[in-house]
Amino acid sequence: MPGATVARLPLYLRALAALAEGGADTVSSDVLAAAAGVTSAQVRKDLSHLGTYGTRGVGYPVDHLTATISSELGLSERRAVVIVGVGNLGHALAGYGGFASRGFRIAGLVDDDPRREGEVVGGVVVRPLADLEELVAAQGVPGVTRVPAGPSGVIGVIATPAAAAQGVCDRLVAAGVTAILNFAPLVLAVPPDVDVRKVDLSVELQILSFHEQRKGARAGSVPAPAALS
Amino acid sequence: MPGATVARLPLYLRALAALAEGGADTVSSDVLAAAAGVTSAQVRKDLSHLGTYGTRGVGYPVDHLTATISSELGLSERRAVVIVGVGNLGHALAGYGGFASRGFRIAGLVDDDPRREGEVVGGVVVRPLADLEELVAAQGVPGVTRVPAGPSGVIGVIATPAAAAQGVCDRLVAAGVTAILNFAPLVLAVPPDVDVRKVDLSVELQILSFHEQRKGARAGSVPAPAALS
DNA sequence: GAGTGTGAACGTCTTCACAGCA
DNA sequence: TGCTGTGAAGACGTTCACACTC
Numbered sequence: 453m454p455g456a457t458v459a460r461l462p463l464y465l466r467a468l469a470a471l472a473e474g475g476a477d478t479v480s481s482d483v484l485a486a487a488a489g490v491t492s493a494q495v496r497k498d499l500s501h502l503g504t505y506g507t508r509g510v511g512y513p514v515d516h517l518t519a520t521i522s523s524e525l526g527l528s529e530r531r532a533v534v535i536v537g538v539g540n541l542g543h544a545l546a547g548y549g550g551f552a553s554r555g556f557r558i559a560g561l562v563d564d565d566p567r568r569e570g571e572v573v574g575g576v577v578v579r580p581l582a583d584l585e586e587l588v589a590a591q592g593v594p595g596v597t598r599v600p601a602g603p604s605g606v607i608g609v610i611a612t613p614a615a616a617a618q619g620v621c622d623r624l625v626a627a628g629v630t631a632i633l634n635f636a637p638l639v640l641a642v643p644p645d646v647d648v649r650k651v652d653l654s655v656e657l658q659i660l661s662f663h664e665q666r667k668g669a670r671a672g673s674v675p676a677p678a679a680l681s
Numbered sequence: 682m683p684g685a686t687v688a689r690l691p692l693y694l695r696a697l698a699a700l701a702e703g704g705a706d707t708v709s710s711d712v713l714a715a716a717a718g719v720t721s722a723q724v725r726k727d728l729s730h731l732g733t734y735g736t737r738g739v740g741y742p743v744d745h746l747t748a749t750i751s752s753e754l755g756l757s758e759r760r761a762v763v764i765v766g767v768g769n770l771g772h773a774l775a776g777y778g779g780f781a782s783r784g785f786r787i788a789g790l791v792d793d794d795p796r797r798e799g800e801v802v803g804g805v806v807v808r809p810l811a812d813l814e815e816l817v818a819a820q821g822v823p824g825v826t827r828v829p830a831g832p833s834g835v836i837g838v839i840a841t842p843a844a845a846a847q848g849v850c851d852r853l854v855a856a857g858v859t860a861i862l863n864f865a866p867l868v869l870a871v872p873p874d875v876d877v878r879k880v881d882l883s884v885e886l887q888i889l890s891f892h893e894q895r896k897g898a899r900a901g902s903v904p905a906p907a908a909l910s
Numbered sequence: 911g912a913g914t915g916t917g918a919a920c921g922t923c924t925t926c927a928c929a930g931c932a
Numbered sequence: 933t934g935c936t937g938t939g940a941a942g943a944c945g946t947t948c949a950c951a952c953t954c
Contacts, residue, residue, distance in 0.1 A: 455923095456922080458888055461887070461891070462881070462883070462888065463868075463884070482935085487868070492935095494923095496937065497938085500937060508932050509931070509932045509933075509934045510936090543773065544772065545882065550866060550881075551883060556886055607886060630893065631892060631893045649888060653777060653862075654785070657760075657780065657783070658690070658694070658784075659688055659691065659878060660836050660876055661755045661784075661785075662687050662753065662754045664860045664876075668834055685944085720946080722946075722948070722949095725914060726945090734914090736914075737952070737954050738914075
């Protein structure tokens with residue numbers, strides 16, 4: 453399954469939820485494409501990778517498609533998420549309703565700062581960093597036989613300052629975490645079997661800034677003279 | 682300039698800042714690649730798009746390369762950012778030091794909820810949603826001649842619930858904003874000259890979940906029999 | 911020798927166009 | 933007729949390999 457397709461499956465899932473809300477029974481690739489912000493050809497190609505069969509002349513069954521994608525994404529059982537770092541960002545993440553509604557559960561909040569210990573955020577108690585390993589070990593992914601020292605199935609979220617991130621990452625990995633979402637602005641070093649995805653807010657702004665600059669240059673300056681040819 | 686290259690320039694910028702900190706005068710593509718988490722061939726290709734000249738046998742001058750990339754990204758002047766929605770996420774964004782240190786300034790915080798008006802977050806006062814247009818209009822990008830009804834150069838950040846996002850987006854666009862960073866989990870409809878980038882935390886988790894599931898399946902089941910060949 | 915700059919090969923993703931089926 | 937499923941074509945991005953320069 454192409455990585456680009458995997459990245460779009462959550463979008464389809466979200467669009468399908470909205471369509472199901474509206475009482476739709478089936479969806480055509482055209483409608484689904486509009487809701488997800490892609491082209492219809494893209495939708496059909498992506499769904500063909502699922503082995504999913506729509507009905508020609510009709511479309512795809514909303515409920516079955518939803519179930520298939522959920523299953524493919526491993527969302528059938530609520531996956532455990534452990535958030536490290538309960539600062540501004542950690543608070544926002546812990547309080548974000550989208551996690552729970554998308555099939556995840558916050559299984560732990562951990563912070564370095566003793567003053568935060570015991571605080572309750574999003575219904576979960578903040579625990580000291582020392583409890584990290586224990587927290588990860590306590591999570592079993594239901595339906596998956598836990599192999600000792602194998603992947604735990606837990607997703608670790610790093611919301612600490614950059615200086616602390618690699619240390620936290622090492623501990624997560626040692627505890628058996630093989631999926632990490634990193635908000636700290638640095639490149640984490642991890643073993644090859646560990647997946648890291650990164651979200652860097654200032655990088656996003658800088659990309660937007662690039663395009664803005666180009667627009668500004670276009671609008672503010674005299675158009676370039678025609679090339680000699 | 683390829684979009685993929687633009688997306689990596691901020692990473693190089695960050696890596697260069699760290700190297701400059703360490704007192705480095707020049708960088709080889711190898712070293713820069715390691716710091717940015719890409720390959721050295723990638724670095725050379727990307728930098729060649731800048732028309733930047735390194736010195737063969739030596740590397741790239743750290744200061745000049747930093748200046749060139751900053752300029753290319755339009756970060757020479759501090760670009761204004763307006764954040765709409767000062768909930769958990771908005772708070773985290775407003776308090777995020779990475780914005781200021783990367784060449785952006787928070788020019789406005791806006792929220793719907795009258796109870797938040799007047800609150801000071803990250804040194805900026807929260808203003809009512811009605812002030813949005815005025816705030817955008819008040820920002821000029823220094824050095825860029827402001828064309829009436831043209832792009833304002835301001836970057837809008839949408840950190841509202843999904844239900845409010847499209848309305849806010851429309852107002853931003855009407856006010857002259859042509860660059861939007863969207864945290865709400867929906868696809869925004871905008872005119873073609875407006876750039877939208879989206880960050881969806883639960884989408885990232887779902888992508889990680891997909892890969893975790895595959896690992897779990899591998900570890901938990903008997904290895905597939907060898908193919909007949 | 912060390913390291914850049916770049917054409918060419920390669921792989922991946924997207925779009926097109928249309929055959930095939932309800 | 934309407935819409936899926938999919939080979940083929942095209943666009944895009946990355947990696948390779950090496951000529952060239954300091």
